[in-house]
Each structure stands twice: as structure tokens, then as C-alpha cells.
Amino acid sequence: MEKPKIPVDLILSKLAEDAEKAQVRAQKASDVLLQALDTEIATTPYDVVYEQDRIKLKHYRPITDIQYKHPLLVVYALINRETMLDLQPSRSVVQNFLEHGVDLYMIDWGYPSRKDRYLTIDDHVNVYMDDVVDFIREKHGVPKIHLMGICMGGTFSVIYSALHPEKIQTLVTTVTPTNFDTDQGLLHIWMKAVDADRMVDTFGNMPGDFLNFGFLVLNPARLMIDKYVGFIENMDNKQFVENFVRMEKWIFDSPDVPGETFRQFITDCYQKNLLIQSKMEVGGQRVDLKKITMPLLNFYGKYDHLVPPAACEHLTRQVGSADVEDICLETGHIGIYVSSKCQREFTPKIAQWMKTRDAIKRPAAKRRKAPQKAAAKRTRKKTVAS
């Protein structure tokens, strides 16, 4: 007998089978959702060692002997919160650093209120970051520290390193936008059409929920539909539900962005692309990327839809350092920090890279007379980790 073109019997039996499964799943899901769930985030113990206005400096309690001469300061973005680096013990960048003997500090930018609307990039970089760096240097009696920036925090770290190179031992940038003249990411396309002046004049600070909505509509099929279909399909799995809720807690915890900082970030970076051209001015000083002469490790995600590779990979070519390395991981914007696969590659690589540069002298800056020739001689590496 010839096989029918539409396997009605198979489709119906599969439907019946799935209906039974769904019923069992719903019963189990009800048990899971009604029991006590462990959905706490950012549980690694730390002390707040410094406070200024709304910002706090977290110092994580070491769990092993410190293996580095210079402590590491992590600077997160102003959008969302630094708790993403410590979502759960088994997927925690913070835990991994502590296990490697890193003396770890992290800035908590807090929740900007209306009174913070006039804070500029200059205030964040030359006031808050600089005071924090000075505090750590003084506390540890070291002239320099390791600096790691994430996303917009990475952009701040690049600016800081260019303006205060004498205080930075090494610079690690992760999913950090520095070249904004690209059409690879939707944010880059949309931000060119946004009237930042009007937005800031209207809202004062940029509302976090407003920005979050903008991120959701970057991919509504996945972020507004498929994600929750996936949740329904796995509601009976306690571990899955706990991890899902942790992620939801983090993703919708969105502080507002100080108005003047937002204005400058959109106009100078997204619309004029001044940073990568070393033309951006912060606090009356030009941010000259050639002054970044410390070792630089630059991570980015191949499938990052917010900060695509084209926005990240130009940095290592523009800085003055001879010791630079790009690492492109096959993941997205958040996957670098939370995916189990990346956990095995990301933190160990940074820990190892910093260790080999922890006590050495800073590599000499390129000669200014023949920049093109010097650039060709640089030990620039590019790795694509799979």
C-alpha cells in the first residue's frame, strides 16, 4: 500500500501522546511552582568597602590564596546590573575568578535617581571610577590595578585607560562597543535615528523599563514568544525553572540611565563615532586611544545582536599597546558570562592572561614616527573559540 501524503494517523497519535505528556507536565509543574524555589542571585559573599553618592564598591571575600600582585576591578554597564556575573554558584564569573585566586572588586552603579540626571560620562569615569581606582591602589599599596569592563562599562574602561594609563596594569574588554559605525547590529541602526536631546529633555533619566522594552523588540520572536514557550515546555523541571527565574530577575532589574550620560553616549558614540577615531572629549580631555599602552585582551561574541563583532574588533588596531589579543567566542551578548561552555573558556583565559602580565613591566608603546610599520609588527592575536 502506498504511503499517504498526509500521515493523518501518525499526526493524530502524536497529538494524543503529546496531550498525555502535557497533562503529566502540568501536574509536575504545579508541584514545582508551588514549592520553595532557590532563585536568589548574587549570593557570593562580599563587603562594601567604599561608597560615594549612589555607587558602591564590592570586595569579594577570597576563597583561596590571592595569586596576583594587582587586584582586579570589574566595571559593569549602566544598563542592567552587575549581578549577571554572579547569577548562580555553578555559573558565576565571580566564583570562577575567586577560585583562580583573583582579588576581586566590582563597582555597583546603584539606581540613579532624578538628581543624577546631570551626571556625565566625565563624572562616571573621572570621578567615580578614578576615586574607586585610587581607593584600591591605596588600600593595596600598588601603583596599578587590572581593569575589566563589560559592555558600556568596557567603553568606560577604555576611556579611563586612555586618560589614566599610569594606573592600569592590564585592560580586559568584554562585549565592549568602541566602533559604532556599523550596520551589523540593530541598535547601531536605530540609535542613528534617535533624537537623544529630545529624549533626555523629556525623560530626564532614560527609564530602564523603556530601554528594556527596546531590547525586547530587537528580537520579538525569540525574546517575547519562543523564550516563554520554552519555559512552558520545561515547567516541570525544577532546576530549569530556578535558572529561568534567576535570569528573569536579572534581565528586568533595569536601573535608569543618567540623562546626560545617555545623551553623550548616543551622540558622541552611536551617532558621531568619535571614540574609535580618538576624537571624543571627556571632561575637556581628548580620549586618545594611542595612550592605551597596557596589555589589552578583547572578548566579543560572534552572535552578539547588541554589540556585534564589527563594533568590538577595531579597538585592538587603534590602541597604542603592542600586546593585544582578540577572542571571538561563538556565543551571544550574555552567553559569554552565563553559558556553561563559555564558563570553561572565558574566566580561565582571563585569569591565565592576567597572571602572565601581573608582575611584568608594561610593554613599550609603539613609536609614533612610523605607526603603520609598528602596527604590522605587533603581536596581535585573534582567536575564535568554538
Added chain:
Amino acid sequence: MGLVMANDQNIFSDPSNLLSAWMKTASDFWGETLKVWTGPAKDREDSPASDSQTKSRAQESLETVLKTWQTLSKVAHDPGTSEAFSNFSHTMPDILQKIIQASWQGLFHVQQQWLEKTGKIEQSTQAYSFENIDKNTFKIWTDIYENNFKQFLHIPQLGLTRFYQEKINQATDNYNQFQAAFGEFMYLFCLPMEKSFKVLQDEVAKMAEEGTLKEDYNTYYRLWIKILEGHYMNLFKSAEYVQAMGRTLDTLQEYLKVRDAIIQDWLKAMAMPTQTDLDDLYKEMHQLKKRIRKLEKKS
């Protein structure tokens, strides 16, 4: 009785007579009423105060009104005026007809415009594509609003409350413009859904023809999500979407700005600090902190 009836018939047959009769009756009535009201005042004529002083202001006003009525009544009896009234009663239906005709034509014209334009919208919707979306589709609604309604909100306001009324009108106008832009934005935002279902149906039909239909419906869901994601990516990169998004944001912000200005007026009236007052204070604080930091570094 028969004479009265004849007189009455005569009165009703001629509108000018009717008017004169009505004015006479009114005049007589108010004259008698006034006499009753002013009576007590006349009784007090022996009082030392003059007549004008003893009359109340209300009585004076009534007397003036009555005199005017009496004058009008006399004039109405004048043959020339009666003729004019008589002519008016004949021409009135024509005038009314002209007024109604003009209003109806205006209304009909607007309705016709609406029908034509809504017809165009339907036409554009059927022939959509991301690459070639009819840019005028949603401008039509804006045009209707701007040509037929908006100007009423911009009639110059007068008097003491003119600034407040102007802000309320502006807020209404801005809100309408935001709604128009938001409608366009949502239309574009929903297009991929429509299109993805259509593509999915085509795919399923193709699979059915080839005999490759899958029994697991999850396969179709995955296929649909993939198609939908692809459509959204195409849409989001299109200039039309970026422009619609920009317009929505701009109009929303314009509306919020005026809305906040109205709220600030209320806060001022209640002697409460406004957002502008607080912002000024925050700005000053920020500048002072910067100056202190500079001074601290110098010392």
C-alpha cells in the same frame, strides 16, 4: 365671539400682525407687573428721598427693558416694518435651506474624502511588503486629522486662562498625533506575524504535495518561529520601520512634554515644587560638587 375668531384668523394669516400682537401682549403684561412692583415705592413719595433713590436697581432695569419693548412694539406697528417682517417670513425658508445646504455639502465633502482615503488604506494593506510599504498609507490619517480637526485646536485662546487652555489644546493635539504615529508603528510591527503565517501555510502546502509532512507539530512551531524571526530582522532593518519608530518616539515625547507642563501648572497652583524647580536644584548641586572637588584637589 365670531368677531374675535375672525380677528384671530386675521392675526394668524399675517405674521407681521402676529408679531405686533405678541409684542403688545408682552408690553401690557410687563407694564402691569411693573406697576405692581413700583407701587410701594410710589406710596413712599412723601419720603424725603427722591424717586430715583427709592427705586431698587432691579426696578430701574425692568423699567428700561419695558421702555425698549414698548418702543419696539410701536415700531412693529409701523407699516414699513410690518412689510419687512412679512417679507422676511417669506424669504426665511430660502435662507434656512441655503444654510442647511451649505452645511450638508461641507459634511458630505469631508465624508467623501474619508471614504476615498480609507479605500486607499485597504488597497495599500493588501499589497504590502517591507521593501515597498506605501509611505502615504498612514500619512492619510494624519492628513485627515490635520486638515479637518487640528486647526480647531489652534484657534487663538483669549482671556486670563488662555495659556492654560492653549496647553490643554496642545496636549490634545500632540496626543492625537502620537496615536496616529503609534498606529502606524503597530501596523508595521504586526506585519511579520501576518506574513510569517502566510509563508508557513505555503511551506506546509509544499510539504503536503511532496508527502514530507511531519507528524510532530513542534516542527511547524520551530519553522514558524524561524520564519517570523527572519521577517522581523528584515522589517527592523528597513528605513520605513526606523522612520515610523522615530516618529512614534518623537510624538510621544512631544505629548509628554506638554502633559508635564500642565501638571507643573497644577503643582504651581498648589504651591508645590515642580520638576523644573527640582531639576534646577539638582543642576546647581551637581555644579557645586564639581567646584568643591576642584578646590579640594588644588588645596
